[in-house]
Amino acid sequence: MKPLFIIGYMGCGKTTFGRALSQATGLRFIDLDLYIEERFRKTVRQIFDDKGEGGFRAIEKEMLHEAGEMSDCIVSCGGGTPCFFDNMDYMNSKGTTLWLQASEDTLFSRLVRKREKRPLLAGHTDEEIRTIISDQLMARTPHYSKATHTWKGDSLEDRRQIDANIADFLANGPVKGIGV
Numbered sequence: 001m002k003p004l005f006i007i008g009y010m011g012c013g014k015t016t017f018g019r020a021l022s023q024a025t026g027l028r029f030i031d032l033d034l035y036i037e038e039r040f041r042k043t044v045r046q047i048f049d050d051k052g053e054g055g056f057r058a059i060e061k062e063m064l065h066e067a068g069e070m071s072d073c074i075v076s077c078g079g080g081t082p083c084f085f086d087n088m089d090y091m092n093s094k095g096t097t098l099w100l101q102a103s104e105d106t107l108f109s110r111l112v113r114k115r116e117k118r119p120l121l122a123g124h125t126d127e128e129i130r131t132i133i134s135d136q137l138m139a140r141t142p143h144y145s146k147a148t149h150t151w152k153g154d155s156l157e158d159r160r161q162i163d164a165n166i167a168d169f170l171a172n173g174p175v176k177g178i179g180v
Helices: 014-025 032-040 044-068 087-094 104-113 126-144 159-172
Strands: 004-007 028-031 073-076 096-101 149-152
Touching (some): 004 014, 004 087, 014 073, 014 159
Parallel strands (some): 028 073
16 A cells, blocks of 8 residues: 555644554554654754754655655654645655644644644744644645545544544545555
8 A cells, every 4th residue: 555644734633643543554654753853863843943944844855755655654744744845746646645634723722732842833822823823724725735635633632532533534534445
């Protein structure tokens, strides 16, 4: 099976959904940010601090292309991954893309609690975070909407919701035959 790339805004549940889907299907799970951190032995935040966003995005593209050559895997991408270079076209050419959508309220609720772990949100007030989410969603939606499939990520708050969401995805979701 070609890779399944999960895309969407930060906090939409890409890692949670991807890990659970991996466990349910037996497919390898790759969190692109963690993959980068392991390879470069630095956190994403440290890479941002050392090389700036442009330097990070160049590394991200290189690691995306590496992951895109793998088979039988689920790749959870960073929120900005589809928005730089030709990354979205690349993912669509190498596998299946799934846009995991969540409402702005859900995103805010998840992100405001962990703002310091997110380089683009660290140090911002609640209202600034609301504005950042809204503005970035507007800018990123044209990229996300190029995904071959879309799925809702609002119901990933606890184990029961996660399990139900994955069961529904496997039974009724847009990607047929995953993990078979």
